[in-house]
Amino acid sequence: MSQPYILVLFYSRSGATAQMAKHIARGVELTGLEARLRTVPPVSADHEATGPSIPEHGAPYATIDDLKNCAGLAMGSPTRYGNMAAPLKYFLDGTSSLWLSGALVGKPASVFTSTASLHGGQETTLLSMMMPLLHHGMLISGIPYSESALLETRGGGTPYGASHHAGADSKRALDEHEIALCRALGQRLGSIAQKLDAPRG
Template sequence: MSSPYILVLYYSRHGATAEMARHIARGIEQAGFEARLRTVPAVSTECEAVAPEIPAEGALYATLDDLKHCAGLVLGSPTRYGNMAAAMKYFLDGTNSLWLTGALVGKPAAVFTSTASLHGGQESTLLSMMLPLLHHGMLICGLPYSEAALIETRGGGTPYGASHHAGADGKRPLDEHEIALCRALGLRLAQTAGQLGERRG
């Protein structure tokens, strides 16, 4: 049997969400879990995958098995009009076999996002990503205000999950508070997965 892992599943267009995923992975690893980074292919306006079977660079594409066997999930997407990107929604819409079998019930999950503008729908995007996870019976982990960076941030960061203000060109680097909150989210999710795993064991 393989060791337990946390799935960090994201879609990134310009790299900001991917960078957040890497910081979240460091928090997960701090808790002693493997962080398995996976992405999803872009989709066309007809909602069909329009990418090669294997990405040219970065994380591999996620499979339903990656999702089925994870000990926890961190889901990330850039904001699209206050909602998750179509590519992530398309992938989640194809998880009905996992829903039918209850494969994700009781597993912890968290969410993260990146926006072009500071008030560009970060919180509504995070909430939109929570909805399918709740339908799967997952347990949502947010960021508590005991995280000092949540009070001090001048960029991204919400109690609903980690966020980042990437700027209009998507090139603004994560600041120290955004990085701290990404890592804190990964650590908290992994610690929760560990506690839940001990109770099941």
């Protein structure tokens, strides 16, 4: 049997969400679990995949089996009008077989996002990503205020999940608080997955 892993699934256009995914993965790995980074291809307005069949660099494309077999999920997207980006939604729309089989029921999940403006829909985007996960029966985990960076941040960071203020040119690097919250989210998710998987006596 394969070792349990947390799937860190994301779509990134300018690279900020991908950077967040890497910090979340590091947090997961602090718990001793594998973090499996996966992305999704871009799609056109008529819902056709427009990217290469294999990404030229970075994380591989996710498969349904990556999602089916994970012990937990961290899912991230840049905001698009206060909602998740279409490529990620397109991938989720293809998971009805997992919904029918209940493959994700009872598994922990967290969400993360990056926006160009500080008030550009971070929280609504996080909530939009939670909805399909709730339909799958996943257990949503956010970030508690016991994480001091959540009280100190002047950039991103919400109790609903990790977030990042990338700036209008999408070039603002993650600050120390945003990085700390990404790692805390990954570590929390990994720890919850381990507790849920522990034998009960």
